[in-house]
Amino acid sequence: MFMFNKLHRTAEELIRHSGGRVTVGRIRILSVLLAEQQAITHREIEQRLPQTLQLDRVTLYRALEWLADKNLIHKVTSDDRAWRYHANRELHTHQHAHFKCTRCAQMICLDDLPIERSWPLPAGYRFQEIELTVKGLCADCS
Amino acid sequence: MFMFNKLHRTAEELIRHSGGRVTVGRIRILSVLLAEQQAITHREIEQRLPQTLQLDRVTLYRALEWLADKNLIHKVTSDDRAWRYHANRELHTHQHAHFKCTRCAQMICLDDLPIERSWPLPAGYRFQEIELTVKGLCADCS
DNA sequence: CAATCATTGCAACATTGTTGCGTTTATTTA
DNA sequence: TAAATAAACGCAACAATGTTGCAATGATTG
Numbered sequence: 001m002f003m004f005n006k007l008h009r010t011a012e013e014l015i016r017h018s019g020g021r022v023t024v025g026r027i028r029i030l031s032v033l034l035a036e037q038q039a040i041t042h043r044e045i046e047q048r049l050p051q052t053l054q055l056d057r058v059t060l061y062r063a064l065e066w067l068a069d070k071n072l073i074h075k076v077t078s079d080d081r082a083w084r085y086h087a088n089r090e091l092h093t094h095q096h097a098h099f100k101c102t103r104c105a106q107m108i109c110l111d112d113l114p115i116e117r118s119w120p121l122p123a124g125y126r127f128q129e130i131e132l133t134v135k136g137l138c139a140d141c142s
Numbered sequence: 143m144f145m146f147n148k149l150h151r152t153a154e155e156l157i158r159h160s161g162g163r164v165t166v167g168r169i170r171i172l173s174v175l176l177a178e179q180q181a182i183t184h185r186e187i188e189q190r191l192p193q194t195l196q197l198d199r200v201t202l203y204r205a206l207e208w209l210a211d212k213n214l215i216h217k218v219t220s221d222d223r224a225w226r227y228h229a230n231r232e233l234h235t236h237q238h239a240h241f242k243c244t245r246c247a248q249m250i251c252l253d254d255l256p257i258e259r260s261w262p263l264p265a266g267y268r269f270q271e272i273e274l275t276v277k278g279l280c281a282d283c284s
Numbered sequence: 285c286a287a288t289c290a291t292t293g294c295a296a297c298a299t300t301g302t303t304g305c306g307t308t309t310a311t312t313t314a
Numbered sequence: 315t316a317a318a319t320a321a322a323c324g325c326a327a328c329a330a331t332g333t334t335g336c337a338a339t340g341a342t343t344g
Binding site for chain 1: 219220221223239241244250252261263264265266267268269270271272273274275276277278279280281284
């Protein structure tokens with residue numbers, strides 16, 4: 001992966017800037033997510049980490065939680081009971097939709113789908129955020 | 143629950159009409175869902191079943207799967223890794239949105255939110271369906 | 285370099301859902 | 315109505331994903 005060094009430096013920068021401790025694990029995890037177009041699962045992140053840096057499952061979960069707290073990544077709900085994670089680019093720090101392929105389970109962000117900020121809700125209900133997943137077949141599967 | 147007999151009969155009717163075997167379990171489960179405004183979890187269904195009819199966990203899952211196959215109920219994805227189920231009224235046999243309270247986890251159907259049938263997707267992608275969850279605080283929690 | 289406290293790794297646990305298989309039962313058929 | 319049949323059921327065991335408590339490690343600061 002020829003982009004690796006650049007991503008690695010970007011990741012380190014972002015983490016340092018967020019005021020937490022800069023650890024190898026966090027850097028590598030964020031690098032993986034920055035290199036990825038799709039939103040990927042915990043397991044997929046594990047598989048993409050170098051052999052030389054196999055983190056404990058719990059550590060990975062906690063690092064992901066921390067990165068999400070710091071708004072460097074975001075979590076996406078799916079129908080298969082597994083969170084998927086994706087690095088926050090400036091483009092989609094705001095609310096955006098996701099697409100999930102019903103055959104291969106690939107999940108991408110649909111950045112150009114602006115979602116309205118509020119919805120008509122029953123009286124007394126208060127809007128916070130929206131989660132929108134479009135399902136169908138991706139280019140490879142259709 | 144004074145409506146019980148009526149619901150029970152409705153449920154039995156619907157099941158018989160769907161061409162499967164009419165079992166006590168299916169009738170009671172569907173009755174519970176027909177009586178409920180919200181979309182509820184497997185566990186909540188269990189709790190609402192009469193003491194005299196405690197079904198095995200597996201049986202409940204399989205009955206719910208069957209009911210969903212027959213389009214008598216529908217499954218809703220949530221961010222807490224648990225399916226929620228709701229009886230299909232004529233109003234929302236089509237695609238509709240759901241609201242989930244971020245405090246008490248209550249989940250209701252937003253019937254009056256019509257969702258467009260298709261979305262602009264990348265080239266080669268094929269639309270199938272959409273899942274939309276609005277999150278916020280319900281009337282009781284806000 | 286030592287002190288400090290955030291981060292990590294391990295073990296154990298929790299929740300939700302699934303599979304295989306022998307038994308029961310709703311329905312059909314004689 | 316009784317026997318035959320296949321669909322449902324219940325049990326046990328398993329699988330996947332995620333969480334908690336706690337002792338050990340290591341990044342940062344002075």
